[in-house]
Amino acid sequence: MLSTETLEEFYRRHPVDNQKVFAENNTGQGHFNVFLRKPCFPKTPFSRRDFYKIALVIGNGKMHYADRYVDIDRPALVFSSPSVPSSWESGPGPQEGCFCLFTQAFIESHEHRSTLQDFPLFKAGGNHIVFLNEAQLAFLSATLGRMMEEMDSDYAHKYDLLRSYLRILMHEALKIAPVTVYETNTSAAARITTSFLELLERQFPIDTSGQFLKLKTANDFAKNLSVHTNHLNRSVKEITGKTTTQHISERVLKEAHALLKHTDWSIAQIANILGFEEPAYFANFFKKYTGSSPVMARLANA
16 A cells, blocks of 8 residues: 655654654644755655655756656755655755645644645645746745744744745745646656556565455555546556556455465455455456366365
8 A cells, every 4th residue: 555654754764953853743733844955865755745845956856746757957846745645766966955844733723724735736636846946946945044043943933933934935836837847658657557566566465364455446546646547547558558457356366376375364364355345256256367266276285
């Protein structure tokens, strides 16, 4: 299943100087922090995050999404949200800039509860990258610099001020036309197919009788990748020559053989673990693809 990185996991993996300040509610109203990008990882895992992030990226690289990637070859402001799985891949040369991360609770007041979900640069399926000219880069760099200074200050109302700076970042980005160049066609299909196959394989092997498949259909995978089922099916078929359902069935069948051979679990248990509501459905599935029943397959390996 597509993983979701939590704030706590971010602080464990990211070599930041102020890790000690981590707390889910470090501001009294959600979480906020701001960092330099210099210690950033060359490549991050493709996953969701349960927090929001705005990064000022100075350096070459690629932002990968489920069905496309965006080349970043000049300064840019990158918006990430829990609804859009993504990963970053650094290109050659130094990485500079900074980024802030925050939770929904930090920026939203009770009277503005839907602000982040409606903000265009955080929305799934929209543009998430704003390229900057020199003047825009200077202004936004200075704003983020003030945010870093404020995090270290003793000002009693610093988090209110930081919310204001954060809204300035968001609205300044909206004022700049987000010109985003997408790599499409075969690269998009290849990207979504790779993501699908990685998700499929991550569910295996089944190691315990309490482990169950969570993604069982093309629709399940499409939801986790934030793409339409038809788009997933077309991409997988284009790249591999097989349907999404064929890939799922073949991998489930392979695991069924392994469980029948290497465990003493009952056939009913195995059927349940692999996502079949009834053992009879599992038996029909197994016989359709092998010409034999699960019972006969187990006896053959005895």
